[in-house]
Amino acid sequence: MSTEKKKAHPYKFILWVGLGSIIMLFAGMTSAYIVKKGQANWLDFELPVVFWFSTLVILLSSVTMQMALKKFKERQMGQYRGFITLTVVLGLVFVVTQMMGFSALEANSIALTGPRSNSAGSFLLVIAGLHILHVLGGVIALAIIFLRAYSVKTKFYNALPVELASIYWHFVDILWIYLFVFLQFVG
Amino acid sequence: MSNEATIIEDVHVKSVTSHDVHEHGDHGHHEHHETFLSKYVFSMDHKMIAKQFLITGMVWAVLGGLMSVLFRLQLGYPDASFPFLESLLGKWAKGGQITPEAYYALVTTHGTVLVFFVLTAGLSGTFANFLIPLQIGARDMASPFMNMLSYWFFFVASVVMLSSMFVETGPFSGGWTAYPPLSALGDASPGSKTGMDLWIIAMSLFIVSSLLGGLNYIATILNMRTKGMSMTRLPLTIWALFFTAVLGVLSFPVLLSGMILLIFDRNFGTSFYLSDIFVNGVGALPNEGGSAILYQHLFWFLGHPEVYIILLPAMGMVSEIMSVSSRKPIFGYMAMLGSLFAIAALAFLVWAHHMFVTGLNPFLGSVFVLLTLLIAVPSAIKVFNWLTTLWRGNIRFTPGMLFAIGFVSLFISGGLTGIWLGNAALDIHLHDTYFVIAHFHIVMGVASMFGMFAGMYHWFPKMYGRFMNNTLGYIHFWVTIAGAYLIFWPMHYEGLAGMPRRYFDFSIWESFKQFGELNKFITIVSMIVFAVQILFLMNFFYSIFKGRKVTSENPWEANTLEWTTPIRPGHGNWVGEIPEVHRWAYDYGKDGKDFIQQTTPVGADESTH
Numbered sequence: 001m002s003t004e005k006k007k008a009h010p011y012k013f014i015l016w017v018g019l020g021s022i023i024m025l026f027a028g029m030t031s032a033y034i035v036k037k038g039q040a041n042w043l044d045f046e047l048p049v050v051f052w053f054s055t056l057v058i059l060l061s062s063v064t065m066q067m068a069l070k071k072f073k074e075r076q077m078g079q080y081r082g083f084i085t086l087t088v089v090l091g092l093v094f095v096v097t098q099m100m101g102f103s104a105l106e107a108n109s110i111a112l113t114g115p116r117s118n119s120a121g122s123f124l125l126v127i128a129g130l131h132i133l134h135v136l137g138g139v140i141a142l143a144i145i146f147l148r149a150y151s152v153k154t155k156f157y158n159a160l161p162v163e164l165a166s167i168y169w170h171f172v173d174i175l176w177i178y179l180f181v182f183l184q185f186v187g
Numbered sequence: 188m189s190n191e192a193t194i195i196e197d198v199h200v201k202s203v204t205s206h207d208v209h210e211h212g213d214h215g216h217h218e219h220h221e222t223f224l225s226k227y228v229f230s231m232d233h234k235m236i237a238k239q240f241l242i243t244g245m246v247w248a249v250l251g252g253l254m255s256v257l258f259r260l261q262l263g264y265p266d267a268s269f270p271f272l273e274s275l276l277g278k279w280a281k282g283g284q285i286t287p288e289a290y291y292a293l294v295t296t297h298g299t300v301l302v303f304f305v306l307t308a309g310l311s312g313t314f315a316n317f318l319i320p321l322q323i324g325a326r327d328m329a330s331p332f333m334n335m336l337s338y339w340f341f342f343v344a345s346v347v348m349l350s351s352m353f354v355e356t357g358p359f360s361g362g363w364t365a366y367p368p369l370s371a372l373g374d375a376s377p378g379s380k381t382g383m384d385l386w387i388i389a390m391s392l393f394i395v396s397s398l399l400g401g402l403n404y405i406a407t408i409l410n411m412r413t414k415g416m417s418m419t420r421l422p423l424t425i426w427a428l429f430f431t432a433v434l435g436v437l438s439f440p441v442l443l444s445g446m447i448l449l450i451f452d453r454n455f456g457t458s459f460y461l462s463d464i465f466v467n468g469v470g471a472l473p474n475e476g477g478s479a480i481l482y483q484h485l486f487w488f489l490g491h492p493e494v495y496i497i498l499l500p501a502m503g504m505v506s507e508i509m510s511v512s513s514r515k516p517i518f519g520y521m522a523m524l525g526s527l528f529a530i531a532a533l534a535f536l537v538w539a540h541h542m543f544v545t546g547l548n549p550f551l552g553s554v555f556v557l558l559t560l561l562i563a564v565p566s567a568i569k570v571f572n573w574l575t576t577l578w579r580g581n582i583r584f585t586p587g588m589l590f591a592i593g594f595v596s597l598f599i600s601g602g603l604t605g606i607w608l609g610n611a612a613l614d615i616h617l618h619d620t621y622f623v624i625a626h627f628h629i630v631m632g633v634a635s636m637f638g639m640f641a642g643m644y645h646w647f648p649k650m651y652g653r654f655m656n657n658t659l660g661y662i663h664f665w666v667t668i669a670g671a672y673l674i675f676w677p678m679h680y681e682g683l684a685g686m687p688r689r690y691f692d693f694s695i696w697e698s699f700k701q702f703g704e705l706n707k708f709i710t711i712v713s714m715i716v717f718a719v720q721i722l723f724l725m726n727f728f729y730s731i732f733k734g735r736k737v738t739s740e741n742p743w744e745a746n747t748l749e750w751t752t753p754i755r756p757g758h759g760n761w762v763g764e765i766p767e768v769h770r771w772a773y774d775y776g777k778d779g780k781d782f783i784q785q786t787t788p789v790g791a792d793e794s795t796h
Contacts, residue, residue: 010329014406021398021436028441028488032448032481036459041476113455115473122457126447 015164019171022134026175029130030182033123037186043118047184048104054097055180058135061090062173069166073159077149084146087169091139095132102128124183131179134172141165221758229339231331232758236338237317238650241643243338243345244309245724250349251300256717258293261285263710265694265703279357287691291360292378294689296352298363299386301632303393304348306497308341310639311435314500315404315428317646321749322422324413324768326759329406333399340396344389351385359386362689364486367460367479371452374466383453387446394439394446401439404432413748415768420785422747422772423523427503430531431496438492438535445485452477480545487538494631495534499527501638502569505591507772508645509573511745512588513580514781516773519572526565533562543614552611559609566602570595581776585743586660587645593668594637600672601630604679619689622682625675633671640667643727648742652755653734659726663719670716674709681705746784747772770795 068083111117112125268283279289351358360378361369448459461474510517539555604626693699741750766786774783
């Protein structure tokens, strides 16, 4: 009995393995990036400053996510909803600032797509874009558990969905830190 | 117990929400509450999902096999005209002769469908779903809902892939590997237009399906085993399916990343894979600086593990069936397990042996040669252990057992040519010839198909509560194994002579004219083998409804847990408590007893394992 308790919930375990598979997706992308960079015709450019800002935003969102989980476990549902809302907003701000980064590059006539594009810029778009999709997936997950906190009549105090969402959210945060450092110093 | 309880709740919540009054014990009686839709269509029962994968896989196997017969007709009879081809393929076979475009479309679709839809989804989708919960002692998968999604993603992928055959410009025709630029430029060939778009969509959906399934298999095996089922008591089927799932979860995302870049090159004008290209009728393309080789790296990083994703489930099932039908413990259980692990690990380190002639640095190539040849070690261990399991066994030649033995034969024959091809120096001569075709069809295609047949004959009684007809099974086996060798053995010689693969017509080619009669022979045999597979399907479907009924829970006198369930288990598998496991799965012929099931407690005079 006691040993059984220590085992992760199967859903949590599925999530961990799934994160491994997301890591492989980005590992594939970043190693392709390294291979491509080693070949001819590579355009070097500076990342726009706004990416620093978006990094700050996603770091902050991890803090609010953690606060939301803490408040949920303390049954402070009002504050929990507040922090979840804040996390969702910060997630969306992150997405917007990333988009601003892309536009800044285009404004500096570094094409990300189209015939004049260099794969250096296209890689940034694809890698950061895929990450944005993963952030939006997290936003949708948070929105669903947020709405459930309102709609379910009988109070539902199973922390599992919130825990799963927070593991995923922190993962997406750390993933961006990796990508940012990678693009900043390798790219 | 806490785990089991959550699963029981899951099963309750998800499948029988409308019937809330249930005792924990009566899972065997769920069926009659379920509607047709929830039982047969949107089922969350792993056994039903397994059958859905199996039947969908069969449909694809027939289509994919038929395609191979059609393009073999062209290779065997390049000058003849078959009016029925025109009625079947329409404008793709004007005057009864397949057009070159149709030939390439058939070859491409045959490859894609057989590798992914039949031997990945049809094989591991079927048997991972069916066997994992039954053999580890679980009521269902970790997430039955994700499991259902996994099938339906596969189904939609199938529909999209099928629809690509009916578009005006035809399905994709640039080979199952979808190398750019043929796959990246719509203007490159008719099949590169809508057909390729649909191919990418189908494959992306397929990858999602594989990932959903794989995550579930891993989580189920590691978290949901019944009491006493330690990892080293697991049947080798489960170990093989576990490594298969790990390979899939780690390698399919990399293929996805390669295909995402491909989508950008196709649709958004980027230059990941494209550089210095001139297309007839279009002119020079503006794309600069891309590398087509980059795609090959990303593709084969999945592509090689994919070979083992196909092969490992077959190995696992063969090990299990061989032990049961030899009435002997599997020889070297830990060595079998270790070699599965070694193969799975090496699978990630050998992808560039598909790229020896792409201008790969020879020093890098020699590392890949070494790692590739290393695979011979665990493979030889496995073969040795299968043969020693058979040695002095009290063999029961059931159709399942015959196919298991046939698997070993094919694995040896095809594995040996792998040692040839794994050498970069030999590969300069042999690459892209019929030698390669012969090698991978025997070792990966036919061998895995044999593993699948072995599994189907062996677990048919558990799936449908009836037996398949033995006589038809024997005919099926002998014609198929003789046919497989007659088809692919001669191709080795053609390949050694330099006959290249993916050519439409050899009759006008002075060097390879001499193989005309041989090609005709291969075509005739392939038609016979195809006909025998239809016989197998008739046996299969007839037996579902009219086969000899299974009268005991354990018709093969096997040790594993699936044979402790009722003859036709309901959703939840066991009536009452899940049995506890006290020993490993291979106590055959021990202490004068023919077999001792895993649920039998260890006697006072026995040591545990």
